Amino acid sequence: MEEQDARWCREEARYGLGGILASLPGPYYVNHPWRNRDAEHKPAQLATAARCGFDIPPTLLTNDETSAWEFAHDHGPVIYKPLRSTDYQNVDGRALTVWVEEVDPDDLNAGVGQTVHLFQKRVRSVADLRVTAVGEEVFTVRIEGSPGLDWRRHYDALSYSLIDTPPELAKSVRRYLDAFGLVFGAFDFGVDRDDRIWLYECNPNGQYAWFPEPITSKIVTALADQLHHAGEHRAR
Structure with missing residues (x-):
């Protein structure tokens, strides 16, 4: 199926079959x-x-670049970790993993504002x-x-x-x-x-x-x- 059709079918199965399995009596x-x-x-x-x-460890969840920068300077070294293991692929379709990584405060930029990030004192x-x-x-x-x-x-x-x-x-x-x-x-x-x-x-x-x-x-x-x-x- 096309990706959009496949995604729709997966979600229907999740809420249909998944809902049945979660609701069995006893x-x-x-x-x-x-x-x-x-x-x-x-x-x-x-x-x-x-x-x-x-x-x-001291932890910050934010999408504010300034807050992230201040946290990194106050608590450094700090690490970044993803909030869940969301599927992500490169242009060749190979699955990629976002690992826990140490963050250089100078690398924090406007990209922080695109979504919530989890920073934590290392x-x-x-x-x-x-x-x-x-x-x-x-x-x-x-x-x-x-x-x-x-x-x-x-x-x-x-x-x-x-x-x-x-x-x-x-x-x-x-x-x-x-x-x-x-x-x-x-x-x-x-x-x-x-x-x-x-x-x-x-x-x-x-x-x-x-x-x-x-x-x-x-x-x-x-x-x-x-x-x-x-x-x-x-x-x-």
Whole structure:
């Protein structure tokens, strides 16, 4: 189909079939698609996370060039991150990704005014944490070895170790999931030189199978147990 026709059909399917799947009587969702939708917006994530006790780097959302420039000078170095993974292609049709990048204040120009941008003080991290929560189980993986700012660009260079989740962090994770009505969440953190843990974001539909097999197996088992026990409970 032509792109406009295809886009129309996709949206019809999303609101038709998607609406049916979200409205079935009695199923157990991990997560309910409407809860995922509510939890995908980064401004809502950050506001909720602050109420749940997470440490969050100073952050600005703006389409004002002057505000962005002042924020960068006051809090630099700062990074820019996209607000969602929107499809984008080059002229050859190849999919492109907008990575998290450090921002030079001198590069900020009138383009800032074209749409809202998210700027954040850069955390000088010595490691990253990916915390995957499945029901009451929380798996914390320490990620080290990234040669760049966005570790997603350097999978082959990374090392992963499953560590104990700090108790206060686990409590904040639980409060956050409850606030959005989530069963599952994948949280990203940076650890600075003082061992302070800074929240970047939570993906309510985050991936995990790229971890080494021993870690992946634990998360898969937790998900299977979650679905199995929920099914047993509903059967009773």
